[in-house]
Amino acid sequence: MPNPENPSSASWTYRMEVSPTGQGSSNAVQGPNDPAVLLQHLVNLQSQTLDVLRQNLEIDRLNLDLNRQNLDLTREIVQVNREQRARQMAELERWQHGHQRVLDASREALGRLEQVHASLIGEMAEYVEDNHENLIDGDFALSDFVDRFGPRLAHLNTMLAVLRPLAVVRPKPED
The missing domain is CATH 1.10.287 (Helix Hairpins)
Structure with a gap:
């Protein structure tokens, strides 16, 4: 057991492997818990999420356009019905006046x-x-x-x- 008062008596060893960028990564097999692999998966998921959000936005824009068209058509139908009803009422009133x-x-x-x-x-x-x-x-x-x-x-x-x-x-x- 190492003595805390005398650090030199402890048998501690530190080991670190250093390789230049780009070397060693092709030789090493990256596991599923490797931070680089996880980061790549995260970037792919974010990219896919962004694509889905863009598609949803486009669908929402199309739906909004369709809703506006439906509203315009409904307004036209209501106006036509009002005009038709007014014509019918005027015709009925003219007929009533003469009969x-x-x-x-x-x-x-x-x-x-x-x-x-x-x-x-x-x-x-x-x-x-x-x-x-x-x-x-x-x-x-x-x-x-x-x-x-x-x-x-x-x-x-x-x-x-x-x-x-x-x-x-x-x-x-x-x-």
């Missing part, structure tokens, strides 16, 4: 047809309640049901769709 007598009759007819519509829907619901087993099991019963209620309900819905705008929109007062 006031028809409008009054339409409003009365709408109220009565809504009652007929509600009655037909009630009748249909009652029929389904009474015959639901037959409707599930039998093609004839289902065909009979559709034939009985389908056309009448479809035509009434169409008539109501025509009358409702006439009853709701009022013509503008003349100046």
